[in-house]
Amino acid sequence: MRTLTLLSLLALAACADDPASFADATYDPVSMAEAPESTVDLAGADLDEASAEADETAARAPSAPPLSDAAFASRLLRRSADLRVSTETHDETLRTARAVAARYGGMVSGEDGSAHDGGSAMTTLTLRVPSDRFDAALDALAALGTVESRAVTVDDVTAQVVDVEARLRAKRAAEARYIGFVAQASSVSEMLEVQARLDAVRAEIESMESQARALRGGVTLATIRATIVGPATVAPLPPAPGLFARAADAIAVGWHGVLAVVFGLLPLWPLAVLGTVGYAVWRRLSPRVAV
Template sequence: MPPSRLLIYHADLRLKVANLPRASARLDSLVHRNGGYLSAATEVRAEGEWRQAITIRVAPARFQPLMAALGGLGTVEEKKLTTDDVTAQHADVAARLATKRAVEKRYIDLLARARKISEVLEVEGKIGEVREEIESTESHLKTLNDEVAYSIISLTCYQPLPQPVPEAPVVSFASRLVESFYTGWTLITSLLIGIVAIWPFLLLGGTGWWAVRRWRRSVAQAEV
């Protein structure tokens, strides 16, 4: 009979709710009813919404039923499910742990037979190193077992908050009069600056007009 697979289930769920306190109370009831618990929770009011971020742990057998129940708290805006098969990883970590424990036992046997202080110190140093590795591997294995035993649901519930509409500023007659005066003055200064800017064209135009008139006068005198 093949060994059972070791699976880690994880879900990301985002819900829009009409009333966050009411949804939160229903959430607690649903989690408790399905044998789960809340491992973390934060709440914040920002960017036009009242939001709760919650991490739920639940046994794999109740993972899908709880997900379906949570969807009834509001409008599901985002839902992501992932499944990680850690069977091979778990077996590898367990094998490494057994090997390190065997090494520790050999060092302990060597320590019992050591006669010199230098040998004792050397073996004790090796035992300290292998015990650190054993603790690290045990912690890794414990984490895998915990993730397999309790699936993770990362839930975000939020309630939109009404945004205040700023009132239109009241513009007084004096303010409008000052603004009109400033606009007129800006127009006049812009016109003067424009005339100054095109003085070469005015000069060329005047010179050309004078030359044409003089030419026409010369032609008229020649015909007479």
């Protein structure tokens, strides 16, 4: 009997994973521990019925009217921008851009420097500034040189934040229920089952907390990626060589030509030896002509 009751309580705690069903039910460890099996089953049925009714009500709900200015101002907006600026003084402009982040209460979270195709220096700064000072900081960076490109992105993450926080509250309620069930376990197997579910819920809570922090962090601090491009640098031409340098180069070229001829004829020396010996034999064996 106690085992069946505990299993029913575990099934009821699992309903807390659904924010809609969690909103329609409360938990009392004492009353649930003393409740008979029929009461526990009825409570679970009531939760399922309440969840189904909430889903049906949400499906029949009319669409939301357009947001007013005040309602839009309360939305959670994640803002970012990509800016490309060319300047004649790359290093000085780079120092000024870093100062802009500090001036508007932000920070430089990343910096990447490289050489442009034309030989000019190019550095990309990633700035994080408060969202309410985003426009002012972006304008200050754009004023540092000639704007080549500028793009602003605004993402409404209100629904994501609300959804994550609602699921987080449900998971925390489930965690509290499982903690209460640990004391009611009558055997090692029951305790291990409850502990396994408790560990799984806590892992989900940590993941959701990290997701919620990331979403709200993106709303609190806007991101600006500013690329600063310096002037193209042209390499100077090497000086023309003098008279003696040209003469030395000519001698070196001639000497290399002689060596090339010598080394080119070396493979033919066996033929030269054979030809010389053959000519000598022919002269010795040929009859002499009397004069």
